[in-house]
Amino acid sequence: MTEEEFISLLDEMDGDIARWPAHLCEGAKAVLAHSTRARAALNATQEVERLLAHSAPASAFDAAAMAARASRPGQAGRSILGTGLRKISFAALGAAALAAGIVVGMTPPSGTAIVGTVQMALNGGTGDVW
Amino acid sequence: MGETDDALVLQVARGDRLAFARLVERHGGRLTALAVRIVGSRAVAEEIVQETFTRAWVTAPNWRHKGEAARAFSAWLTRVATNLAIDQLRRPRSLSIEDAPEPADPTTDAVDALIAREKLARLRVALSGLPPRQRAAIALTYDQGLSNIEGAAALETSVGAFELLLVRARRALRVAMTEDEA
Numbered sequence: 001m002t003e004e005e006f007i008s009l010l011d012e013m014d015g016d017i018a019r020w021p022a023h024l025c026e027g028a029k030a031v032l033a034h035s036t037r038a039r040a041a042l043n044a045t046q047e048v049e050r051l052l053a054h055s056a057p058a059s060a061f062d063a064a065a066m067a068a069r070a071s072r073p074g075q076a077g078r079s080i081l082g083t084g085l086r087k088i089s090f091a092a093l094g095a096a097a098l099a100a101g102i103v104v105g106m107t108p109p110s111g112t113a114i115v116g117t118v119q120m121a122l123n124g125g126t127g128d129v130w
Numbered sequence: 131m132g133e134t135d136d137a138l139v140l141q142v143a144r145g146d147r148l149a150f151a152r153l154v155e156r157h158g159g160r161l162t163a164l165a166v167r168i169v170g171s172r173a174v175a176e177e178i179v180q181e182t183f184t185r186a187w188v189t190a191p192n193w194r195h196k197g198e199a200a201r202a203f204s205a206w207l208t209r210v211a212t213n214l215a216i217d218q219l220r221r222p223r224s225l226s227i228e229d230a231p232e233p234a235d236p237t238t239d240a241v242d243a244l245i246a247r248e249k250l251a252r253l254r255v256a257l258s259g260l261p262p263r264q265r266a267a268i269a270l271t272y273d274q275g276l277s278n279i280e281g282a283a284a285l286e287t288s289v290g291a292f293e294l295l296l297v298r299a300r301r302a303l304r305v306a307m308t309e310d311e312a
Binding site for chain 1: 249
């Protein structure tokens with residue numbers, strides 16, 4: 001196992017190499033014995049895991065109040081979803097305006113105008129036709 | 131021993147507010163912790179959890195008709211709360227994870243406590259720099275203790291994609307902590 005392979009395995013599994021499959025655990029120990037970088041990576045991984053465990057957010061909350069609010073008639077979508085819907089409305093308006101612009105831009109001019117434009121081009125008309 | 135989620139969900143589907151309150155009490159804490167870890171703000175997290183339960187209340191009568199098995203209620207809640215939290219993070223004016231309250235410090239020695247607080251602060255900064263789905267993968271795995279299969283279901287993605295999110299998140303956090311040590 002190379003140093004790079006060891007570090008990749010750290011990210012794929014975890015910092016508890018004793019729980020790795022036996023053949024990987026042996027390889028990891030060999031790399032750790034001679035690689036300062038591998039040891040630093042292992043220490044950092046274990047530190048992240050320890051900190052994550054110690055910083056788990058508290059789960060305390062007012063269950064009764066939340067249940068009452070959540071089941072209140074007409075509550076659905078009033079807070080977060082409501083904001084989302086407003087954003088969707090603006091997005092829909094923008095999309096509609098864009099679509100209208102594209103349609104207008106792609107609509108060919110009237111038949112008379114097309115004939116005139118082609119005739120000007122064929123006659124070597126002014127250069128600003130194209 | 132209380133009633134199972136199955137039984138409570140059936141009662142909620144009939145409009146039983148007491149059963150609903152018991153489900154909120156049973157699952158609200160872990161959902162709040164999950165949302166706090168993802169969005170970094172308790173106030174926003176509680177709003178997310180409330181919205182999650184509101185959706186549960188509103189859609190309860192249709193669960194079985196929609197093919198949503200009552201026994202999957204816990205996973206359904208996790209999925210809705212996770213998605214709401216990710217959506218919240220993707221909004222331009224989402225709150226910083228640094229708004230999260232300071233967690234309890236387990237160390238007693240003053241110097242150790244200072245070092246621990248400084249490291250926790252660095253971890254929070256590193257977490258806040260992760261993309262929303264990577265942050266959610268970390269929360270689902272380390273805080274909620276979900277398996278990769280369960281985590282993938284919560285994020286509505288494949289197990290392979292979930293594992294990739296975890297690998298990238300672990301790598302980013304590891305590198306952040308390593309760089310800070312240097």
